[in-house]
Amino acid sequence: MKKKLILIGNGMAGVRTIEEVLKVSGEEFEITIFGSEPHPNYNRILLSKVLQGDTEVKDITLNDWEWYQENNIQLHTGETVIKIDAEMKTVFSDSGRVERYDELILATGSNPFILPIAGADKKGVTAFRDISDTDEMLEASKKYKKAAVIGGGLLGLEAARGLLNLGMDVSVIHLAPSLMERQLDPIAGKLLQKELENQGMKFLLEKQTEAIIGNDRAEGLRFKDGTEIEADLVVMAVGIKPNTKLAKESGLSVNRGIIVNDYLQTNIPHVYAVGECAEHDGIAYGLVAPLYEQAKVLAKHICGNHTDPYKGSVVSTQLKVSGVNVFSAGDFIEGEDKKAIKVFDDQDGIYKKIVLRGNQIVGAVLFGDTNEGSRLFSMIQKQADVSGTSKVSILQPAGELAGSSLVESMSAEEMICGCNGVSKGTIVDAIQKQGCSSVDEIKACTSASRSCGGCKPLVAELLQCTLGEDFDAGSQKEAICSCTDLSRDEIVDEIKAKGLSHTKEVMNVLGWNTEEGCSKCRPALNYYLGMVKPTEYKDERESRFVNERMHANIQRDGTYSVVPRMYGGVTNAKDLRRIADVVEKYEIPLVKVTGGQRLDLFGVKKEDLPDVWKELDMPSGYAYGKSLRTVKTCVGEQFCRFGTQDSMSLGIALEKKFEGLQTPHKVKMAVSACPRSCAESGFKDIGYIGIEGGWELYVGGNGGTHVRGGDLLIKVKTEAEVMEITGAYLQYYRETANYLERTSAWIERVGLTHVQSVLEDKETCKKLNDRMNEALSVYKDPWKEIVNNDKTKKELFENVVMS
Numbered sequence: 061m062k063k064k065l066i067l068i069g070n071g072m073a074g075v076r077t078i079e080e081v082l083k084v085s086g087e088e089f090e091i092t093i094f095g096s097e098p099h100p101n102y103n104r105i106l107l108s109k110v111l112q113g114d115t116e117v118k119d120i121t122l123n124d125w126e127w128y129q130e131n132n133i134q135l136h137t138g139e140t141v142i143k144i145d146a147e148m149k150t151v152f153s154d155s156g157r158v159e160r161y162d163e164l165i166l167a168t169g170s171n172p173f174i175l176p177i178a179g180a181d182k183k184g185v186t187a188f189r190d191i192s193d194t195d196e197m198l199e200a201s202k203k204y205k206k207a208a209v210i211g212g213g214l215l216g217l218e219a220a221r222g223l224l225n226l227g228m229d230v231s232v233i234h235l236a237p238s239l240m241e242r243q244l245d246p247i248a249g250k251l252l253q254k255e256l257e258n259q260g261m262k263f264l265l266e267k268q269t270e271a272i273i274g275n276d277r278a279e280g281l282r283f284k285d286g287t288e289i290e291a292d293l294v295v296m297a298v299g300i301k302p303n304t305k306l307a308k309e310s311g312l313s314v315n316r317g318i319i320v321n322d323y324l325q326t327n328i329p330h331v332y333a334v335g336e337c338a339e340h341d342g343i344a345y346g347l348v349a350p351l352y353e354q355a356k357v358l359a360k361h362i363c364g365n366h367t368d369p370y371k372g373s374v375v376s377t378q379l380k381v382s383g384v385n386v387f388s389a390g391d392f393i394e395g396e397d398k399k400a401i402k403v404f405d406d407q408d409g410i411y412k413k414i415v416l417r418g419n420q421i422v423g424a425v426l427f428g429d430t431n432e433g434s435r436l437f438s439m440i441q442k443q444a445d446v447s448g449t450s451k452v453s454i455l456q457p458a459g460e461l462a463g464s465s466l467v468e469s470m471s472a473e474e475m476i477c478g479c480n481g482v483s484k485g486t487i488v489d490a491i492q493k494q495g496c497s498s499v500d501e502i503k504a505c506t507s508a509s510r511s512c513g514g515c516k517p518l519v520a521e522l523l524q525c526t527l528g529e530d531f532d533a534g535s536q537k538e539a540i541c542s543c544t545d546l547s548r549d550e551i552v553d554e555i556k557a558k559g560l561s562h563t564k565e566v567m568n569v570l571g572w573n574t575e576e577g578c579s580k581c582r583p584a585l586n587y588y589l590g591m592v593k594p595t596e597y598k599d600e601r602e603s604r605f606v607n608e609r610m611h612a613n614i615q616r617d618g619t620y621s622v623v624p625r626m627y628g629g630v631t632n633a634k635d636l637r638r639i640a641d642v643v644e645k646y647e648i649p650l651v652k653v654t655g656g657q658r659l660d661l662f663g664v665k666k667e668d669l670p671d672v673w674k675e676l677d678m679p680s681g682y683a684y685g686k687s688l689r690t691v692k693t694c695v696g697e698q699f700c701r702f703g704t705q706d707s708m709s710l711g712i713a714l715e716k717k718f719e720g721l722q723t724p725h726k727v728k729m730a731v732s733a734c735p736r737s738c739a740e741s742g743f744k745d746i747g748y749i750g751i752e753g754g755w756e757l758y759v760g761g762n763g764g765t766h767v768r769g770g771d772l773l774i775k776v777k778t779e780a781e782v783m784e785i786t787g788a789y790l791q792y793y794r795e796t797a798n799y800l801e802r803t804s805a806w807i808e809r810v811g812l813t814h815v816q817s818v819l820e821d822k823e824t825c826k827k828l829n830d831r832m833n834e835a836l837s838v839y840k841d842p843w844k845e846i847v848n849n850d851k852t853k854k855e856l857f858e859n860v861v862m863s
């Protein structure tokens with residue numbers, strides 16, 4: 061008869077232990093799992109990415125419901141175990157279920173620490189630990205504007221970045237004088253603060269919160285020094301404490317966490333603890349890497365296989381905030397017996413430090429450039445002796461030393477995936493011996509990149525350099541969302557081959573695992589279908605994001621902003637007068653000049669939109685669309701004494717030609733008539749710079765969160781050539797980019813030289829332009845269409861359903 065194994069806690073560490081048990085001895089146990097949360101096992105780490113808008117809750121599932129079924133696991137979600145009777149080897153749940161066990165694992169995780177201050181129980185105060193906290197923040201951001209995050213640690217900063225992305229005004233309140241003081245030294249902490257301030261975060265350091273003020277709901281914070289700030293959402297991110305209530309009440313030895321030995325055994329036979337709830341050698345860990353190491357040891361032990369004992373872990377951390385590179389590992393504070401070696405490039409904001417005890421490297425902090433993180437972490441884990449090495453060279457990029465890429469210069473034992481403890485050697489084996497040929501296959505085979513995902517680029521690079529000439533970039537398959545296993549290219553190929561013509565039809569014919577798709581695949585399919593068959597496809601308004609459905613940008617307070625088209629940023633008295641009249645008549649509270657040289661009318665009521673458009677009598681400026689937004693121009697030779705070309709007329713011609721073009725993401729252009737580049741041509745999707753006798757075309761520039769200078773694509777002599785290359789380039793982007801991939805990311809993925817070689821071929825260029833012209837031929841100004849269509853107008857703007 062099978063032994064009965066019960067797991068309490070359906071979280072990351074517990075379920076990883078079960079996965080390891082199944083690997084070691086699939087048939088030995090009858091497994092039951094209890095989980096308080098109503099979900100199958102999900103990737104808690106990625107809640108930060110959900111809040112930051114990079115992914116959705118439905119895409120962070122680690123093991124779906126089918127996985128439990130396939131492995132004959134009894135899963136009781138939404139059920140909390142409230143008592144363990146160790147003598148009777150029985151557990152009791154809050155729904156009255158009683159189950160017997162032979163072996164019992166506690167993986168109850170941690171609870172967020174909630175400051176015991178007045179007002180902590182008010183509405184609008186939340187922790188950031190699970191899906192329901194994340195949902196609460198997402199909801200609050202729709203109604204409220206001011207957020208306060210208490211705690212400037214990893215969690216607090218990731219929460220703050222998410223709330224900023226959601227349009228909130230965010231203040232981080234921190235106890236210590238510098239951020240992330242548990243992971244960074246003061247220099248790195250200050251650099252981090254500066255970078256995050258640039259991103260729009262505000263900081264109140266060395267502040268102790270005394271109370272959360274307000275009536276029923278939080279309205280602000282009061283500090284010990286008597287000062288106050290306003291806040292209608294308060295997030296507490298001041299650390300965690302192991303969840304030991306059940307263990308304590310059931311007679312297990314508990315200190316900060318449930319005390320376990322080197323085999324994760326508690327003081328009671330056949331009862332184990334793993335993950336954040338467990339305390340090993342005085343430490344309760346709060347990161348997945350050590351928890352997964354524990355899971356491996358426990359699984360082997362419980363299955364009766366030989367295993368080395370768990371001897372504790374050295375940890376490393378990275379902050380998951382885009383545009384910020386910080387890394388910290390080991391013992392990073394210098395002291396009497398520990399000396400530091402530091403490199404500080406104030407100009408580029410790069411700071412690197414290693415800490416040595418004698419000749420052994422024991423800790424490191426990196427800011428700005430974290431490429432060396434994996435290598436240093438491996439050295440710290442091994443406590444590498446560096447006596448024969450010039451100490452400063454340890455901080456030098458390995459790639460530069462070896463004259464090769466970073467990943468090539470790593471040794472086989474070096475860690476590629478810190479979360480899952482996967483070394484370079486293991487991944488190379490998976491590629492060479494098990495035939496893995498994509499990042500997804502490596503993930504399935506080794507778990508590398510399965511947790512925070514930070515190592516994905518390194519895994520991809522390793523794959524490329526291991527396969528060498530056999531590497532097939534085209535086969536690097538990544539499903540577009542969790543509704544399907546198909547990649548973007550496979551879907552586009554199937555649409556073409558099978559002549560599919562509706563989003564629902566694609567989902568049905570290609571075997572989607574959801575009936576309606578999701579907010580990731582629906583807009584993507586709508587775009588791909590329109591791109592493949594521009595003249596036949598009927599755009600599905602309901603598959604578009606709200607701003608594109610409404611043809612205006614929704615604002616925080618539910619009003620809209622309206623940007624009329626002003627070709628090349630050039631206007632005239634008649635248009636300005638009409639705009640002024642509309643602004644007065646509809647009491648539009650704010651008119652602002654945008655970075656793209658347009659006038660943005662803010663605060664337009666939804667029901668006024670059609671009349672505002674009608675009376676403006678100007679085309680839509682598409683400020684809401686995945687399409688050409690603006691062509692910014694400098695005054696050029698018509699007025700400027702440095703101008704060598706007519707930038708305004710080229711800008712106007714470009715905008716008139718490509719307006720309304722549907723693209724995978726927004727596209728911005730700029731035309732400057734000389735290399736002084738007053739229109740900032742170097743930071744646009746396509747930038748044009750006038751030179752003596754012609755134009756230079758720069759591509760892939762971006763001025764947003766991922767700043768990127770454009771690459772020189774080509775030099776041409778005439779405006780006709782400019783038009784031809786632009787048409788071909790944009791069409792190639794439309795046909796090969798993933799939906800929502802900006803040109804800056806696309807050009808890095810496909811490579812500048814590849815695109816240059818495509819455009820070099822005159823015949824290809826012509827065909828691309830033919831298809832571009834076909835796509836452009838269907839363009840109609842959406843504002844005019846709505847103004848002239850009573851049915852759409854009523855449905856969209858007066859909430860009337862027309863039969």
Ligand SMILES: Cc1cc2nc3c(=O)[nH]c(=O)nc-3n(C[C@H](O)[C@H](O)[C@H](O)COP(=O)(O)OP(=O)(O)OC[C@H]3O[C@@H](n4cnc5c(N)ncnc54)[C@H](O)[C@@H]3O)c2cc1C
Nearest residue numbers: 069071072073095096104140141168169335336346347348
């Ligand atoms: C937003 C966020 C971002 C993070 N980012 C990172 C990161 O980038 N890198 C990293 O390494 N770590 C990160 N972490 C930490 C990481 O998620 C945790 O270390 C990990 O999830 C802990 O796993 P666990 O299984 O011990 O606990 P949990 O994942 O918390 O699982 C415990 C589960 O047990 C359930 N439970 C508790 N008591 C009972 C009971 N009596 N009966 C039934 N069920 C019970 C709980 O409801 C919970 O679902 C992050 C955490 C958060 C919140």
Ligand SMILES: NC(=O)c1ccc[n+]([C@@H]2O[C@H](COP(=O)([O-])OP(=O)(O)OC[C@H]3O[C@@H](n4cnc5c(N)ncnc54)[C@H](O)[C@@H]3O)[C@@H](O)[C@H]2O)c1
Nearest residue numbers: 211212213214215216233234235297298299346378379380
């Ligand atoms: N990228 C990552 O690896 C990542 C991301 C999120 C969370 N996590 C993990 O989740 C857990 C929780 O993260 P965390 O940031 O809450 O824990 P933490 O303990 O790392 O940081 C808490 C921070 O809050 C500050 N603090 C404490 N009391 C305060 C007070 N009264 N007012 C203001 N500040 C106060 C502390 O100085 C500390 O810097 C940790 O185990 C962390 O490692 C990791």
Ligand code: SF4
Nearest residue numbers: 694700703734737738
């Ligand atoms: S880019 Fe050159 S031509 Fe255009 S406004 Fe600036 S200086 Fe004058």
Ligand code: FES
Nearest residue numbers: 477479511512513
């Ligand atoms: S480093 Fe986090 S998943 Fe690999």
